[in-house]
Amino acid sequence: MGLLAIGTPLDWPEAKKVASHVRSWGIEQLLAIWRRAKGKERDALLWGDEVEYLVVCYDDEDRVVRLSLRQADILAALASDEKLLHQGGGVPDVQRGTLREGETAPVFHPEFGRFMLEATPGKPWGIGFKDLLDVEPNMKWRRAIAKDHMASTEYPITLTTFPRLGTKDCTTPQYPVSGEKLRSQFVPDEIANPHIRFPTLAANIRSRRGRKVEINVPVFKDENTPWPFKDPTVNYDLHHWPEDDDVRNGAAKQNHVYMDAMAFGMGSCCLQITFQAKNIAEGRKMYDQLSPLGPILLALTAATPIYKGFLVDTDVRWNQISRAVDDRTPEELGEKPLQHDRWRLPKSRYASNSTYISQDPRLRKEYLDPNLVIDEDIKKRLLDGGMDDLLATHFAHLFIRDPIVVFAEDLKELDLDKADHFENLQSTNWQHMRFKPPPIGSDIGWRVEFRPMEIQITDYENAAFSVFIVLITRAILSFDLNFYIPITRVSENMEIAHIRDAVSSQKFYFRKDPFPSRSIKSTSTSGLSSPVASRPPTPLGPVEDEYELMTINEVINGQTDSEGGFPGLIPLVENYLNSMNVDVETRCELARYLDLIRKRADGRLWTAAKWIRNFVHNHPGYKKDSAVDESITYDLVKAAETITRNEGRDGLGEEMLGKRV
Amino acid sequence: MKLVLSTSNIMSGGPSVIRHPTVEKSNTELTSSLRANFTAHQRSPSSENSIPNGTPTRLNPKPFRSWTSQHESTLYIPAIDFSSSGLSEERSQYDITVKLFYLPNIPSSRRCLQNREAIDLVLRELHVSSIDLLIVSFPSISFDADDEDSDSDDVVPRAANEASSESKSGVEDIDTMIQTWRTLEKLHDEGIIDRLGVAEFGTQRLAKFLPQTHVRPSVDQINVRDCCVVPKPLILYAKQEGIELLTHNDCTNVLPRGTLRELLGPGEKGAGILACPDGLSPQDGLQGDVEPQWVVKYTAVIKDRGVVESKGYFAVAELREGLC
Structure with missing residues (x-):
């Protein structure tokens, strides 16, 4: 999350007044970028991963672990480390060294949570197989550097969420709750990055919504869980802010853990991968083809079974983030008849994708969302500007939202050599894929970001999943694979992925036959850059016959029982690797990664969510009442740190990682 | 008559490309993609008499003369x-x-011509004038990690009696391989092949082979099943000699005679090019015995x-x- 220029942010009622203004300037900027870059060709595959950390601080004497709010100090230390700068690393928002020919040190970024840190490679990866092997050591290097710039009691941990975020005494230093910006009864305003953009984002989402954000996660019902469960941490007697009425108006649902601030969502860590495509057409294709894989990878990386000190009945972070930034008004939500607002909005601005955008002849109309909300005026402007219908629809859909953070200084003059207004909308649409136009004034090409995965406890796992996704994109492009299913089914899959142990217990909609139909004249073009359809014009059957419900194991490892069943993503990747010149050492390393994913999918290895649940259940302090207290949390975070260091070699975490040699 | 079988580009070929991991026959890719290409051509309506909206009938595949072509004594x-x-x-991308793949029981004297033929087909298929890497696979040779390990200390070429024991197993001796290599070096000198490579060579074979080459192999390809048990001595030796150890997933005997016969034969899975072996059915299939000569695989990767x-x-x- 990059920082925009400092300026004077408008409070919500003011920002709302200029929303159309920002949108229309954003669209003009988009058109300018699109015109300039639509013919950009032959960009190499470059890609990058983003790893996010929670900075925890141990109090070993009292056996308590808290979140450290020293993000700014840590970043300042990183930005002024001469050695790191000399190696090309640093903090791009403040200061970083120059890119180097050889190895370049990683760079660090602030995140929404003041207890978070993000780290990326110092320069993007290529497809050279040696690069793929560098990912894991680089991730370890990042963590080591981060740790080196922290206090001895602090550690950068890669759990998706801090198990006791929002309980009393969960941060250091400690601040009073109920601040002006968040108005949360659980977390202080100081939980967020103090850069003006972040508190404004949180405050304006709350203002636009007309109440605090509302996150209710079903609690996991254990033997001794009081039932019906009423979240015992909710205070119904606060009277500082008008929003304190929320809970008295039923915001906290029975049998759920209730949370009330953006930090509960945006304070989650995830693993994101961004790819550069060779041109806009390939970028659009990757966007579409990776989209149906999103929910599968979300379920496979599940790591979020605890919120605010309680075991919950879901395994992933996604919907909590979605609700934590849900700025929809009661009218948009359909709770009140439409009077002032323009439309009903079925999804939060953080949600699964709603569009397909590739000009691929295999994209059938039936795959599109028939109820997609778009801004018709914006679509018309984009069409008039020369953009094709599919892409215009995509952006006219993203632009149904209001800009949340608007700086007064940026409204004076429209600068078509900038992308600030476009990015304002684009980067506050948090869908599980993001299609990114080339930034102005750089040689970077069209990019696609894959966003659904949860962060894993070890760098080994994070590298494995990153490399796996890269290899899948190469298999998609090489075999011209087709994973299209109706986009609304992808959204349904996203919900399914939340179910406890979905990886082993649930089935997901997935396309049965991913292969292009064989056409004997397609030899010359291989379908990569040619607009010629590789599908012969045979009549198509009903869309419903193209997909079925599959287990994650079937999607990843293939339907081996039936002849001609889905081949599986790993066999596809292996077949791709068999067609490439891969050296022995690399193949061996890649085999380790693929083996981890294979076994996660078939249930031989556990997800982090399952492992964490198991850890809590077996903790002597656990009373089978769903509550995860301070001492369990301390031991859990310590265990996670040990696993990060030892990667299961000492037996801890073996159920997740397998036997390591 | 010479038969030239081709798969065309199998990357867009669909299911035939992908093997299930449970099916461990690695020559499946070749045979199933050949079969798929034959079937596609048998069933595709030709441009002149295409049936509107019609699915070509499965029951009456077209006679092979209509979808193959013969030039002099070569049938494509x-x-x-x-x-x-x-x-x-x-090209530079x-x-x-x-x-x-040289096949078993085919005289090595034919290889000079085979090399030219094989490379020529690939160059014509890809519309290029040179290739970056040619790997040759000698018949019946297979990498044995355990053998390597047992005498790992001894990387010096040993007495010639080793060669004789190999010839029993169908592996030719180093001299024959070197004779073949000379013909490849010539293609390298002509600028048609940039780099040369071998497959399944262990340390000892490499040590015997290398001193006799003018153009050294820059690649030694090892089957992927063994890639995690490649003996340390080979890794060190390869590194020392500047040879890349790459992985593959090919069968050494990639096209056995029986498989080819079935592929071309009259049966349900055959292409209907060969007549029944018993000669009883008076169809228009070709009579005679087929003998596979060589197989070539090509891969073009956007770097x-x-x-x-x-x-x-x-x-x-x-x-x-x-x-017959």
């Missing part, structure tokens, strides 16, 4: 139109790897994107008439 199965193939970007754009096989067989 299916007919190849080299003008429709080629690569989509400039690609890494083109070719692997030539900086890691995308396999084109991959396919040619296989050549001799049909000897009247031997």
Whole structure:
């Protein structure tokens, strides 16, 4: 999350007044970028991963672990480390060294949570197989550097969420709750990055919504869980802010853990991968083809079974983030008849994708969302500007939202050599894929970001999943694979992925036959850059016959029982690797990664969510009442740190990682 | 008669490309993609008499003469139109790897000609004038990690009696391999092949082989099943000699005679090119015995994107008439 220029942010009622203004300037900027870059060709595959950390601080004497709010100090230390700068690393928002020919040190970024840190490679990866092997050591290097710039009691941990975020005494230093910006009864305003953009984002989402954000996660019902469960941490007697009425108006649902601030969502860590495509057409294709894989990878990386000190009945972070930034008004939500607002909005601005955008002849109309909300005026402007219908629809859909953070200084003059207004909308649409136009004034090409995965406890796992996704994109492009299913089914899959142990217990909609139909004249073009359809014009059957419900194991490892069943993503990747010149050492390393994913999918290895649940259940302090207290949390975070260091070699975490040699 | 079998680009070929991990027959890719290409050509309505909206009937595949082509004494199965193939970007964008499989029981004296033929087909298919890497696979040779380990201290070439023990197992001796290598070095000198490679060579074989080469192999390809047990001595030796150890997933005997016969035969899975072996059914199939000569696999990868754009096989067989 990059920082925009400092300026004077408008409070919500003011920002709302200029929303159309920002949108229309954003669209003009988009058109300018699109015109300039639509013919950009032959960009190499470059890609990058983003790893996010929670900075925890141990109090070993009292056996308590808290979140450290020293993000700014840590970043300042990183930005002024001469050695790191000399190696090309640093903090791009403040200061970083120059890119180097050889190895370049990683760079660090602030995140929404003041207890978070993000780290990326110092320069993007290529497809050279040696690069793929560098990912894991680089991730370890990042963590080591981060740790080196922290206090001895602090550690950068890669759990998706801090198990006791929002309980009393969960941060250091400690601040009073109920601040002006968040108005949360659980977390202080100081939980967020103090850069003006972040508190404004949180405050304006709350203002636009007309109440605090509302996150209710079903609690996991254990033997001794009081039932019906009423979240015992909710205070119904606060009277500082008008929003304190929320809970008295039923915001906290029975049998759920209730949370009330953006930090509960945006304070989650995830693993994101961004790819550069060779041109806009390939970028659009990757966007579409990776989209149906999103929910599968979300379920496979599940790591979020605890919120605010309680075991919950879901395994992933996604919907909590979605609700934590849900700025929809009661009218948009359909709770009140439409009077002032323009439309009903079925999804939060953080949600699964709603569009397909590739000009691929295999994209059938039936795959599109028939109820997609778009801004018709914006679509018309984009069409008039020369953009094709599919892409215009995509952006006219993203632009149904209001800009949340608007700086007064940026409204004076429209600068078509900038992308600030476009990015304002684009980067506050948090869908599980993001299609990114080339930034102005750089040689970077069209990019696609894959966003659904949860962060894993070890760098080994994070590298494995990153490399796996890269290899899948190469298999998609090489075999011209087709994973299209109706986009609304992808959204349904996203919900399914939340179910406890979905990886082993649930089935997901997935396309049965991913292969292009064989056409004997397609030899010359291989379908990569040619607009010629590789599908012969045979009549198509009903869309419903193209997909079925599959287990994650079937999607990843293939339907081996039936002849001609889905081949599986790993066999596809292996077949791709068999067609490439891969050296022995690399193949061996890649085999380790693929083996981890294979076994996660078939249930031989556990997800982090399952492992964490198991850890809590077996903790002597656990009373089978769903509550995860301070001492369990301390031991859990310590265990996670040990696993990060030892990667299961000492037996801890073996159920997740397998036997390591 | 010479038979030239081809798969065309199998990357867009669908299911035939992908093997299930449970099916461990690695020659499946070749045979199933050949079969798929034959079937596609048998069923495709020709442009002149296409049936509107009609699905070509499964029951009456077209006679083979209509979808193959014969030039002098060479039958192309299916007919190849080299003008429709080629690569989509400039030559410099690609890494083109070719692997030539010499087949068992075919005299090594034919290889000089076979090399030319095989490379020529690939160059014409891809519309290029050179390839980056040619790997040759000698018949019946297979990498044995355990053998390597047991005498790992001894990397010096040993007495010639080792060669004789090998010849029993069908592996030819180093001298024969070197004779073949000379013909490849010539193609290298002509600028048609940039780099040469071998497959399944252990340390000892490499140590015997290397001193006799003018153009050294820059690649030694090892089966992927063994890639995690490659003995340390080989890794060290390869590093020392500047040889890349790469992985593959090919069968050494990639096209056995029986498989080819079934592929071309009259049966349900056959292409209907050969007549019944018993000669009883008076169809228009060719009479005679087929003998696979060599197989070549080519792969064109867009270097900086890691995308396999084109991959396919040619296989050549001799049909000897009247031997049936």
